[in-house]
Amino acid sequence: GHSLCAPDHQHINGRNFTLKEWEQIETTLKRQVSTNNCRHAKSYGIKGISENPYSEQELNQMLDDSNKEVTYTTRKKDADGNYIKKTLPRYQATQVQRNLETEIRKLKDYKNQIDILGDKTESNIIQKKIAQKTKYYKSVSEQIGISPKMERTRIVK
Numbered sequence: 001g002h003s004l005c006a007p008d009h010q011h012i013n014g015r016n017f018t019l020k021e022w023e024q025i026e027t028t029l030k031r032q033v034s035t036n037n038c039r040h041a042k043s044y045g046i047k048g049i050s051e052n053p054y055s056e057q058e059l060n061q062m063l064d065d066s067n068k069e070v071t072y073t074t075r076k077k078d079a080d081g082n083y084i085k086k087t088l089p090r091y092q093a094t095q096v097q098r099n100l101e102t103e104i105r106k107l108k109d110y111k112n113q114i115d116i117l118g119d120k121t122e123s124n125i126i127q128k129k130i131a132q133k134t135k136y137y138k139s140v141s142e143q144i145g146i147s148p149k150m151e152r153t154r155i156v157k
Contacts, residue, residue: 004065004066004090004091004094004146005062005063005066005091006031006038006066006091007066007089007091008029008030008031009029009031009033009038009040010063010066010067012025012029012033012040013040013059013062013063014052014053014054014058014059014062015052015059016045016047016050016052018047022042065090066089066090066091067089067090067091068089068090069087069088069089069090070087070088070089070090070093070143070144070145071085071086071087071143072085072086072088072093072096072139072140072143072144073085073086073139073140073143074086075136090144090145090146093140093144093146094144094146096140096144097137097140097141097144097146097148097149098152100133100136100137100140101137101149101152101153103133104130104133104134104137104153105152105153105154105155107126107129107130107133108130108153108154108155109155110126111123111126111127111130112155112157114126134153137153
């Protein structure tokens with residue numbers, strides 16, 4: 001089990017099932033365990049002997065952590081020119097973080113290509129965009145209470 005669990009796997013997070021129960025559950029999952037960015041893993045035990053490492057309280061805490069609503073400021077403005085705030089469950093907010101990391105990596109890749117071509121003006125424009133997006137990424141991370149993972153914004157040259 002883990003905190004910040006996707007909604008489609010919350011009902012299985014950290015729970016025990018018999019093999020028969022699991023086979024039935026597994027057929028209902030659109031996204032199979034350990035695929036498509038799923039961090040769950042199956043482990044086997046003996047019913048009545050093996051203990052679940054998670055208490056009911058811990059399981060409920062993980063669920064609360066995933067679904068706790070957080071608010072952050074978007075990059076969109078309303079009619080009055082104020083930045084629009086958005087409220088999402090914490091798990092969905094981490095997906096906003098992942099998208100920003102991808103956008104930063106794409107900008108860095110593009111800047112590398114521009115640097116190879118020697119276009120200093122465009123390179124400076126892109127560097128400013130990278131700095132702005134990185135600042136925004138750190139701001140969103142702070143607002144949702146989840147540390148930025150700067151290593152996810154790095155690229156290999």
